[in-house]
């Protein structure tokens with residue numbers, strides 16, 4: 001891959017670990033392989049739950065290349081719980097409008113956050129290396145994470161009670177033992193190969209030019225997508241704003257394009273000039289990609305658990321790659337912490353496989369549909385696609401089929417961990433989904449949002465009705481109407497709350513049970529169930 | 534207008550995928566033959582000549598699909 005920007009945004013040094021001098025292999029509760037966004041999120045979440053983590057990465061740097069730019073609300077909510085959400089929102093570009101054009105004509109527009117009162121925006125755009133930098137800084141603040149650069153996993157042995165790995169460093173090899181190994185080592189996962197697993201799916205024939213361009217342009221802060229634009233006839237194009245006057249431009253090149261030749265500035269610049277006209281610009285980064293949608297059949301293999309791109313890969317239309325990986329990380333972290341703490345059996349980790357496989361299937365289905373729409377496989381499929389596009393200006397049903405990427409939203413887990421509703425509930429809160437955010441006021445009069453007041457553990461939200469319920473040991477009880485005031489009535493609306501209504505939240509803020517009135521036994525049973533007991 | 538042009542599908546994407554998958558691997562003439570059969574089947578299912586005429590008008594090259 002050619003690159004016109006700098007090779008490394010941030011470089012870190014290798015440091016020898018005392019483990020390398022140990023006589024017998026050192027043993028750790030969790031080793032995370034890969035310090036990408038997903039590995040770092042896993043490590044931070046675990047550390048905040050009191051689990052000691054060794055985090056290994058084969059590189060000494062972050063920020064090579066231009067990859068993810070769109071971070072979804074759910075991901076930002078997770079980052080906020082981990083202590084970096086506000087910082088990222090401040091650094092990023094907030095947006096929620098998308099427009100789709102056919103030629104020069106607008107055929108479809110969307111607004112991503114119809115529900116107001118959320119702390120986090122629908123989406124921000126921020127370069128992946130900037131997000132990774134913030135995560136590394138957070139990792140370095142946490143004494144429970146031992147981050148080791150230039151540590152490459154090269155061999156692996158599954159044992160009855162854990163995993164033994166061989167790590168290659170500039171000083172040679174050493175061996176480590178771990179109760180659990182989290183493979184966050186990306187789409188080309190070495191761990192996946194070492195365990196001997198296949199990675200099946202679809203590779204799309206079309207090639208896409210991805211360019212990050214620096215220019216002082218006054219284009220709107222919207223996601224703009226064109227089918228068959230005048231400046232790039234017969235293909236599609238995407239333009240999206242990033243901070244610091246950087247713009248992401250994707251140009252579809254078709255299946256025949258020569259990936260190598262297309263990255264040369266003398267090829268790229270004229271293509272961009274056709275799009276941008278007289279605006280002066282600099283190339284920050286250029287690359288040509290072919291996209292894949294594929295996944296592991298199972299994400300849990302003994303004591304090895306796969307997260308992020310190591311487990312599943314999607315095309316970028318819909319921004320579901322890093323976003324879903326971060327959601328894998330948070331799903332796994334509390335479960336691993338509960339198992340290591342003896343609160344749950346190792347079998348709880350199977351629910352990670354079930355829940356995140358459901359999410360991966362959703363993400364793959366959406367990305368595949370979008371990519372199929374953008375890059376039809378055959379003339380026969382293209383004819384159907386073009387028929388939809390040409391009907392779109394005239395018929396609403398066709399506009400609804402125009403697909404330039406359906407953007408990432410959190411999965412509603414269809415999960416055995418949830419306790420089925422005994423009484424009906426309306427509202428936007430859904431069993432198995434992360435609870436919706438909303439404005440609240442605290443007892444001492446401060447305004448804020450529901451999610452920032454939630455603990456990282458199991459939590460019971462109870463709507464005051466005069467009783468004095470008590471939550472099980474170690475579970476936080478928040479009384480709505482006392483601890484948190486539902487000033488704008490949004491809790492009542494979104495949770496379909498009535499006096500006495502009781503909601504049980506998992507540590508990842510997914511709603512796992514709700515009752516019309518508090519019942520200590522039922523709350524206890526719901527928490528046991530959510531722990532797989 | 535009797536013709537319904539707002540979507541009637543809960544998931545328009547899923548409906549589109551069903552149509553794409555039906556033609557996956559077909560040549561253009563094969564896909565055209567498939568489409569012709571689909572038109573006949575769906576037209577009969579609608580069973581209303583006025584609606585059919587409106588649909589034809591919407592689909593004609595010099596109106597919608599220019």
Ligand SMILES: Cc1cc2nc3c(=O)[nH]c(=O)nc-3n(C[C@H](O)[C@H](O)[C@H](O)COP(=O)(O)OP(=O)(O)OC[C@H]3O[C@@H](n4cnc5c(N)ncnc54)[C@H](O)[C@@H]3O)c2cc1C
Nearest residue numbers: 034036037038058068069070153185186308309321322323
């Ligand atoms: C053009 C493009 C645009 C994209 N846009 C978006 C977007 O807008 N939104 C979005 O959510 N996603 C997007 N993605 C996807 C996103 O970049 C990936 O999903 C994300 O990087 C996956 O994170 P990860 O932590 O799982 O893996 P990676 O980021 O690949 O990190 C893996 C890490 O593991 C390390 N490693 C590898 N092998 C070993 C080993 N043997 N030992 C130790 N360490 C190892 C690597 O050095 C690396 O640091 C895009 C991708 C592309 C290509």
